[in-house]
Amino acid sequence: MELSWEIILMQVIMGLALGAIYVLLASGLSIIFGLLDVLNFAHGTFYMLGAYAMFTAISLCGNFWVGLVAAVVIVSLIGGLFEITLLKRLYGTDQIYPLLLCFGLGIFIPDIIKMAFGLIGKVVDYPAMLQGATFVGNLILPKYRIFLVVLMALVLLALYVFMKKTSIGMIIRAATRDRLMVNCLGINVSRVWTVGFMLGIGLAALAGAVAAPMVQTIPNMGDEMTVEAFVVVVIGGLGSLGGAALGGLILGQVVSFVSLLAPDWSNVSIFLTMALILVLRPRGLFGEEGRD
Amino acid sequence: MLKVENINTYYGSSHILHGVSLEVHPGEVVVLFGRNGVGKTTTLKSIMGIQPPKNGRIIYKGEDITGNAPYLNVRKGLAIIPEDRRIIPNLTVEENLQLGILHKKKQLNVSEQFDMVFDYFPKLKLRVKQLGGSLSGGEQQMLTIARGLISNPELMMIDEPTEGLAPLIVEEIAEILRRLQRHGATILLVEQNYDLTISLSENLRAYVLEKGQVKLSGTPAELRACQDEVEQCLGVKL
Ligand SMILES: Nc1ncnc2c1ncn2[C@@H]1O[C@H](COP(=O)(O)OP(=O)(O)OP(=O)(O)O)[C@@H](O)[C@H]1O
Numbered sequence: 249m250e251l252s253w254e255i256i257l258m259q260v261i262m263g264l265a266l267g268a269i270y271v272l273l274a275s276g277l278s279i280i281f282g283l284l285d286v287l288n289f290a291h292g293t294f295y296m297l298g299a300y301a302m303f304t305a306i307s308l309c310g311n312f313w314v315g316l317v318a319a320v321v322i323v324s325l326i327g328g329l330f331e332i333t334l335l336k337r338l339y340g341t342d343q344i345y346p347l348l349l350c351f352g353l354g355i356f357i358p359d360i361i362k363m364a365f366g367l368i369g370k371v372v373d374y375p376a377m378l379q380g381a382t383f384v385g386n387l388i389l390p391k392y393r394i395f396l397v398v399l400m401a402l403v404l405l406a407l408y409v410f411m412k413k414t415s416i417g418m419i420i421r422a423a424t425r426d427r428l429m430v431n432c433l434g435i436n437v438s439r440v441w442t443v444g445f446m447l448g449i450g451l452a453a454l455a456g457a458v459a460a461p462m463v464q465t466i467p468n469m470g471d472e473m474t475v476e477a478f479v480v481v482v483i484g485g486l487g488s489l490g491g492a493a494l495g496g497l498i499l500g501q502v503v504s505f506v507s508l509l510a511p512d513w514s515n516v517s518i519f520l521t522m523a524l525i526l527v528l529r530p531r532g533l534f535g536e537e538g539r540d
Numbered sequence: 541m542l543k544v545e546n547i548n549t550y551y552g553s554s555h556i557l558h559g560v561s562l563e564v565h566p567g568e569v570v571v572l573f574g575r576n577g578v579g580k581t582t583t584l585k586s587i588m589g590i591q592p593p594k595n596g597r598i599i600y601k602g603e604d605i606t607g608n609a610p611y612l613n614v615r616k617g618l619a620i621i622p623e624d625r626r627i628i629p630n631l632t633v634e635e636n637l638q639l640g641i642l643h644k645k646k647q648l649n650v651s652e653q654f655d656m657v658f659d660y661f662p663k664l665k666l667r668v669k670q671l672g673g674s675l676s677g678g679e680q681q682m683l684t685i686a687r688g689l690i691s692n693p694e695l696m697m698i699d700e701p702t703e704g705l706a707p708l709i710v711e712e713i714a715e716i717l718r719r720l721q722r723h724g725a726t727i728l729l730v731e732q733n734y735d736l737t738i739s740l741s742e743n744l745r746a747y748v749l750e751k752g753q754v755k756l757s758g759t760p761a762e763l764r765a766c767q768d769e770v771e772q773c774l775g776v777k778l
């Protein structure tokens with residue numbers, strides 16, 4: 249294949265858009281792990297729920313943007329309900345129990361979706377204003393891909409401001425390091441956990457909702473995304489938001505180029521990238537050395 | 541103000557406190573003495589709800605608070621200043637202090653409270669934007685006291701505030717404790733440094749723990765009267 253600059257640039261943009269999805273997904277996973285110490289093996293399931301909520305909301309109201317907001321809100325609430333009724337009971341037990349609970353949820357929910365929506369993929373349309381592409385000289389810029397990159401940047405900025413400038417963000421940062429001391433300063437940490445969990449799930453749902461027009465919306469679409477989100481978080485360093493962002497963007501580029509040049513290798517390349525980075529830097533790109 | 545009645549506390553199956561009882565009255569400084577590992581910190585943790593007792597009662601201002609979550613006890617006016625300091629390392633000095641006053645933001649004037657703790661600890665004011673984790677041991681100890689103090693607690697439980705600090709800083713902390721006491725603070729203090737503690741004030745009471753039980757108690761004068769027994773419990777020559 250002839251590799252012109254146009255194709256390379258196009259592939260970079262595709263990679264950025266894919267990376268944007270990874271970043272949204274993985275930053276949610278990272279918040280949940282950092283705050284609650286829970287390895288959320290149902291993360292991809294909430295991503296899938298985001299896509300289905302998006303599909304359902306759009307078929308009810310007909311508007312992409314209303315559907316997007318509704319999907320994120322509804323799935324976050326489902327996440328909150330799950331945390332309050334089930335997950336909360338397992339805090340303070342061995343890390344394996346919450347992990348198994350999430351793992352089980354990741355099997356159970358897709359089956360429910362299969363029964364409710366069937367096995368055949370659902371189609372979510374691009375919003376009218378983001379269809380097609382704009383041209384800059386010879387360069388084709390697909391509007392929706394560009395939108396995803398902008399959205400990711402805005403979400404990261406909002407997350408940063410939330411974490412650094414608000415009281416609840418400060419509590420989340422503190423509880424990530426020392427939940428007992430935060431509790432001993434008069435703060436109801438368990439409520440903060442619910443908020444943090446819902447935030448993480450909301451990010452997964454957002455990723456699924458915006459990915460819906462580009463991918464097949466099927467009940468098992470989240471399965472491999474869970475694994476990929478974990479890869480991103482491991483690359484970036486457990487519990488680091490900046491790491492999740494950089495890791496997501498790197499993985500997006502890798503997958504984008506490998507699927508162009510050697511499509512058979514695209515799954516393997518994900519793990520090779522992770523292995524390579526871990527060999528060079530065992531705690532991930534931005535990982536902290538020790539954490540209690 | 542605080543009444544601990546016959547509490548038994550365990551870590552898993554190891555029985556640490558064997559029926560500890562003690563009392564703290566308003567405006568008093570009460571000290572817990574005892575050898576390493578005797579259960580002083582565990583007593584504070586039991587009161588705070590960090591490691592609730594299996595039986596026995598903790599009464600605070602007439603109310604049974606046994607087994608309440610720590611954050612609820614803090615909202616009732618208790619504060620713990622832990623021996624391992626537990627400064628949040630990734631938060632700035634200012635944020636660590638804000639964390640301490642968050643639960644009382646509505647009742648108190650936040651900037652006045654900041655001024656109050658900076659008046660006690662002027663050095664912290666120079667470090668407000670610095671990360672908690674980058675402070676020296678002495679500064680961290682000051683920050684942990686300041687963080688406990690900033691919400692105007694009614695009863696401060698301070699665990700070994702001078703442990704591992706240089707003599708000059710120890711004296712500085714002792715001065716802070718004297719000042720707190722003069723201003724009417726109620727303090728339950730754990731301290732290994734017997735002479736320093738006794739020098740804080742004649743107006744204090746002490747409990748001496750041995751093997752998870754209260755062995756002796758009294759004012760400094762009363763303890764001096766049975767100095768041999770105190771020495772035996774603490775394993776030092778006074
Ligand atoms: N988290 C824990 N799990 C199990 N055992 C513990 C735990 N914390 C303390 N212990 C044990 O309980 C006993 C009392 O500990 P505690 O910390 O209350 O002693 P202390 O009087 O404060 O000692 P020090 O002067 O060294 O601070 C010790 O034997 C200790 O080994």
Ligand SMILES: [Mg+2]
Binds near residue numbers: 580581582623699
């Ligand atoms: Mg101790």
